[in-house]
Amino acid sequence: MVPLIEEVLPKIYRIEVPLPESPLRSVNSYVLKGKERNIIIDTGMNKKECRDVMDAALKVLKVDLNKTDIFITHFHSDHLGLAYYLASENSKIYLNESDALALYGRAGLWEQAAGFVSKNGFPEYELEKALKQHPRRSFDLDKAKIFTILREGDSLQVGNYHLECLETPGHSYGCMCLYEPHKRILFSGDHILGDITPNISLLTEPESNPQGNPLGVYLESLDKISALDIELVLPGHRSIFQNCRERICELKYHHRQREKEVRTILNEGPCSAYSLAANMTWDMGSSWDESPPMQKWFAIAEVLAHLAYMKEKGLVSCSKEGEKYLYFLR
Numbered sequence: 553m554v555p556l557i558e559e560v561l562p563k564i565y566r567i568e569v570p571l572p573e574s575p576l577r578s579v580n581s582y583v584l585k586g587k588e589r590n591i592i593i594d595t596g597m598n599k600k601e602c603r604d605v606m607d608a609a610l611k612v613l614k615v616d617l618n619k620t621d622i623f624i625t626h627f628h629s630d631h632l633g634l635a636y637y638l639a640s641e642n643s644k645i646y647l648n649e650s651d652a653l654a655l656y657g658r659a660g661l662w663e664q665a666a667g668f669v670s671k672n673g674f675p676e677y678e679l680e681k682a683l684k685q686h687p688r689r690s691f692d693l694d695k696a697k698i699f700t701i702l703r704e705g706d707s708l709q710v711g712n713y714h715l716e717c718l719e720t721p722g723h724s725y726g727c728m729c730l731y732e733p734h735k736r737i738l739f740s741g742d743h744i745l746g747d748i749t750p751n752i753s754l755l756t757e758p759e760s761n762p763q764g765n766p767l768g769v770y771l772e773s774l775d776k777i778s779a780l781d782i783e784l785v786l787p788g789h790r791s792i793f794q795n796c797r798e799r800i801c802e803l804k805y806h807h808r809q810r811e812k813e814v815r816t817i818l819n820e821g822p823c824s825a826y827s828l829a830a831n832m833t834w835d836m837g838s839s840w841d842e843s844p845p846m847q848k849w850f851a852i853a854e855v856l857a858h859l860a861y862m863k864e865k866g867l868v869s870c871s872k873e874g875e876k877y878l879y880f881l882r
Contacts, residue, residue, distance in 0.1 A: 555567060555568075555605045555606075555608045555609035555612065556568040557609055557612060557613065560582075560784075560786065560792060561735070561737070561784075562712075563584060563585045563586070563711050563712070563713075564582060564583070564584050564713070564786075565582065565583040565584075565585070565609075565613055566580050566581070566582055566786070566792070567580070567581040567582070567583065567605070567606065567609040568580060568605075569581050569595070569596035569602050569605050569606060570596075570601050570602065570605060571596070571597060571602070571630055572597075572599060572601045573844075574630070575835075575836055575847065576630065576748075576789055577789075578789065579594060579595075579596050579597075579630045579631065579788060579789055580594065580786070580787060580788055580789060580790075581593065581594050581595055581596060581606065581609075582594070582739060582786060583609075583610070583613055583615060584710040584711065584713060585613070585615070585710075585711065586709075586710040586711035586713075587711060588619070589619055589620065589621060589710065590615055590616070590619060590620040590621070590710065591620065591621050591622070591623055591708065591710045592615075592620060592621075592622045592623070592638060593622075593623045593624075593625065593730070593739055594623075594624060594625055594631040594632075594741065594788060595622065595624070595631065595632065595633060595634035595635050595637075595638060596630060596631075596633060596634050597629050597630050597633040597634070598629070598633035598634055598636075598637060599633070602633065602634055603634060603637060606634055606638065610638075617638060617639075617640045617643065618640045618641075618642050618643075619642070620638075620640070620643060621643050621644040621645070621646065622635045622638060622639055622643060622644070622645045622646065623646040623702075623708070623730065624645065624646065624647045624651075625727060625728055625729065625730075625739070625740075625741025625742065625743075625788060626648070626651055626723060626724035626726070626727040626728065626741055626742060627647065627651035627652070627654060627655055627724055627725075628724060628742070631741065631742075631788060632647075644700040645699050645700060646699070646700050646701075646702050646708070647699040647700075647701065647702070647728075648701070648702060648703070648717075648719060648725075648726035648727070648728040649701045649702075649703060649726060650719075650721065650724075650725035650726025650762060651724050651725055651726045651727075652699045652701060652726075653725075653762075654724075654725050654762070661755070661756070662683075664755075664756045664757075664760070665755040665756055665853075666679060666682075666683060668754075668755065668756050668757055668856075669825075669826075669849060669852050669853065669856075671875055671876055671877055672824055672825035672826055672852060672856060672876070672877050673824030673825055673826030673827060673852075673876060673877075674826050674848070674849070674852055675826075678845040678848065679845070679849075681844075681845040682844075682845035682846045682848070682849045702717045702728065703717065703719070704717060704718065704719040705717065708730070713732050713735070713737075714732060714733070714734065715730040715731070715732055715739070716730065716731045716732070716733060717729075717730065718730070718731050718776070718777070719773075720743045720773035720776060720777060721763060721766075721769050721770070721773060722743065722750075722752055722763075722766055722767070722769045722770025722771075722772075722773045722774075723741070723742045723743055723750045723751065723752060723770065724742075725762045725763060727741055727742065727743050727773075728741070729741060729743055729777070731780060731782075733780075733781070735783075736781050736782055736783035736784065737782070737783070737784050737785075737786065738777070738780070738782045738784070738785050738786065738796065739786045740777075740785050740786065740787045740788065741787070741788045742787070742788045742789065743773060743774075743777070744774070744777065744785060744787060744796065744799060744800065744803065745787045745788065745789055745790060746785065746787055746790060746791050746792070746793035746799060747789075747790035747791055748789065748790060748835070749803060749806050750770075750803075751850055751853070751854055752766050752767050752770045752807075752854060752857045753766065753850065753853030753854055753856070753857055754766055754853060754856035754857040754859075754860050755853060758860050764860065765857075765860050765861055765864050766857045766860070767807065767857045767858060767860065767861040768860075768861050768864060771804065771807070774800045774803060774804065777796065777800065778796075778797050778800045780796075782796040782797075785799070807858075810832075810858055811858060811861075811862060811867075813832055813833070814828060814832075814855070814858055814859070814862065814868075815862075815867070815881065817831050817832070818868070818879060818880060818881045819881060821880070822871070822878045822879060822880035823878065823879065824876065824877065824878060824879070825852050825855045825856050825859060825877065825879065826848075826852055828855050828859075828879070829848065829851045829852045829854075829855045832851075832855065834851055836851075859879055866882060867881065867882060868880070868881060868882060869881075869882050
């Protein structure tokens, strides 16, 4: 297998790691080579297709894993999945604190998430299938190394690159970007993508969620990045791009249009978040009925984030009928 490797800047390499059975198609893993230590930014899923590509690419790049640390932008399986496989006894695995707590400190997170979407209309027969496909199955946390926690203001030095840690929650509880201020480079993870819009999800009940309003938090994080001087964005998926502020404006516009779409559907009468999602426009590569249950889970979680945002703005209310939630315009 010949891996797709691109040297985007001196000593910075992008590896395109395939994501089998995912509409995302691939994830960008970046290797920064230094004289003393290297860093891998994001890894791909813990699947054979990903392992084979990473092994081949690191061999081509002559990366010594005994001298390599791993930085994970956020805890989703397509970014974290291979970290434990790649880490040597001498490696550190860097992760933000909020995502680390979600993995280690919040017992039953995925079960809570399943219960939440069920209350919001997700059919039980589809939920059973989705749980079998859920990315949590790729985590082997019992055998995992302890994370080295990074916070806002921390920095990493790799060769000539000085990387500042920026907490940009929204896509995950503590999604973290790396910013090189002298060369004006941003490793954006899934916070800002050039070709697709990041999924902003509400996973559990807002009252017990670290981000009760993840979309509101995400928009604030976009403003934070917009204030920076950035020439080149190296995202977690698809193409590297410039014009970061322009892309941020496009992402904000996308969410305003999503809000209009929710209002249009709710104008017909109260409905569940699942019904809302089923009647909205998605780029899944197939119709709603033909889409995999896991993709429907991602969609309903995104709708729930919009509903929480609109509820906080006083635009939407929620009622409970039995164990199910219904939403309506105020």
